[in-house]
Amino acid sequence: MTTTTHQLSPEQCQHLRDQGYLMVPNLIDTATIDGVRQELNEVVDATAHAMKSEGQLVDTHSDAGFDRQLARIAHDSMDTASKLIARIEGDAGSGGHMGPGVFELLRHPCLLDAIESLVGPEIIGSSVYRIRPKVPGLIRGAVPWHQDSGYLMGHCDRELIITCWIPLVDATIENGCLYVIPQVHKNGIMKHHTGGSANYLVIKDEDIPGDTTPIAVPVPKGGVLFMTNLTPHASFTNASDHVRWSVDLRYQNANTPHNADLLPSESKSDSADVEIACYPPEADFVLRSPSQPNKEIRDWQTLKQLRDRHFINRHTNQIPFPDRWPSLKA
Numbered sequence: 001m002t003t004t005t006h007q008l009s010p011e012q013c014q015h016l017r018d019q020g021y022l023m024v025p026n027l028i029d030t031a032t033i034d035g036v037r038q039e040l041n042e043v044v045d046a047t048a049h050a051m052k053s054e055g056q057l058v059d060t061h062s063d064a065g066f067d068r069q070l071a072r073i074a075h076d077s078m079d080t081a082s083k084l085i086a087r088i089e090g091d092a093g094s095g096g097h098m099g100p101g102v103f104e105l106l107r108h109p110c111l112l113d114a115i116e117s118l119v120g121p122e123i124i125g126s127s128v129y130r131i132r133p134k135v136p137g138l139i140r141g142a143v144p145w146h147q148d149s150g151y152l153m154g155h156c157d158r159e160l161i162i163t164c165w166i167p168l169v170d171a172t173i174e175n176g177c178l179y180v181i182p183q184v185h186k187n188g189i190m191k192h193h194t195g196g197s198a199n200y201l202v203i204k205d206e207d208i209p210g211d212t213t214p215i216a217v218p219v220p221k222g223g224v225l226f227m228t229n230l231t232p233h234a235s236f237t238n239a240s241d242h243v244r245w246s247v248d249l250r251y252q253n254a255n256t257p258h259n260a261d262l263l264p265s266e267s268k269s270d271s272a273d274v275e276i277a278c279y280p281p282e283a284d285f286v287l288r289s290p291s292q293p294n295k296e297i298r299d300w301q302t303l304k305q306l307r308d309r310h311f312i313n314r315h316t317n318q319i320p321f322p323d324r325w326p327s328l329k330a
């Protein structure tokens with residue numbers, strides 16, 4: 001029996017290493033993307049109906065479909081749309097929605113094969129994954145310039161953590177695809193500030209090297225934008241009439257610091273650097289492990305339980321929170 005793998009070619013791996021990003025079209029099949037769309041559509045609709053019964057909104061716009069329902073709700077009231085999105089995202093830092101559709105995307109064999117060619121066969125799913133409905137006109141929809149490492153513990157700057165940015169609609173310049181600054185990931189971490197727009201971290205314009213040119217990276221549905229944790233990226237306003245939905249997932253090798261094997265109570269702030277996960281407040285998880293296959297998480301309920309348990313216990317166990325940048329206001 002032959003098994004097909006979807007490893008990246010040596011040229012693709014080299015492009016990511018040289019440029020800091022790589023866009024691969026047609027990596028994820030339509031059924032998987034549609035599974036995520038349908039799941040999120042149900043979450044949005046159920047939340048809209050709950051808010052309607054609480055008297056918080058009048059029209060759920062249930063017929064508008066996945067790409068437009070939140071845009072129509074936002075057209076009626078941006079405040080209501082923001083509250084709805086906040087409910088979907090859950091408590092800050094909890095990671096938000098997890099269900100079978102998102103889980104199948106997270107461990108999609110083509111995605112894991114591609115990741116394997118970048119980080120090796122022992123793959124940890126980084127605790128930080130996010131689902132983003134970028135609604136036209138939503139202030140929080142635009143994300144200022146940052147490197148993902150800016151959000152992580154400093155000792156992980158030297159590690160390779162791959163971000164996979166996966167749109168659930170065609171991501172275009174009009175609806176707010178990502179922009180990246182090529183090549184500068186090789187220079188390490190840049191200075192960030194807290195308190196950027198919508199309270200994101202931000203790299204000030206003056207801290208971005210002057211001889212660089214950002215480029216837009218449109219990604220068709222089914223495609224994936226791979227970036228390193230040191231690749232500066234940003235996204236701007238959605239000027240279309242629909243929601244630019246996307247999911248960003250992160251992966252790392254099992255030799256990089258992670259907390260996949262630790263209970264929150266074992267993740268102490270006075271541990272040696274190497275024992276502290278790159279993002280301690282949330283739980284990492286084993287996705288592919290040829291050496292210890294019994295550790296792989298194979299169903300979404302187990303992952304949800306693991307992450308919920310970690311999240312609930314994080315305050316009681318003094319888990320360190322990455323916090324190393326000055327405020328814009330200082």
Ligand SMILES: O=C(O)CCC(=O)C(=O)O
Pocket residue numbers: 132134141142143148163165178233234235246248
């Ligand atoms: O989806 C966006 O607009 C921003 C995504 C982002 O900043 C990230 O994936 O780190």
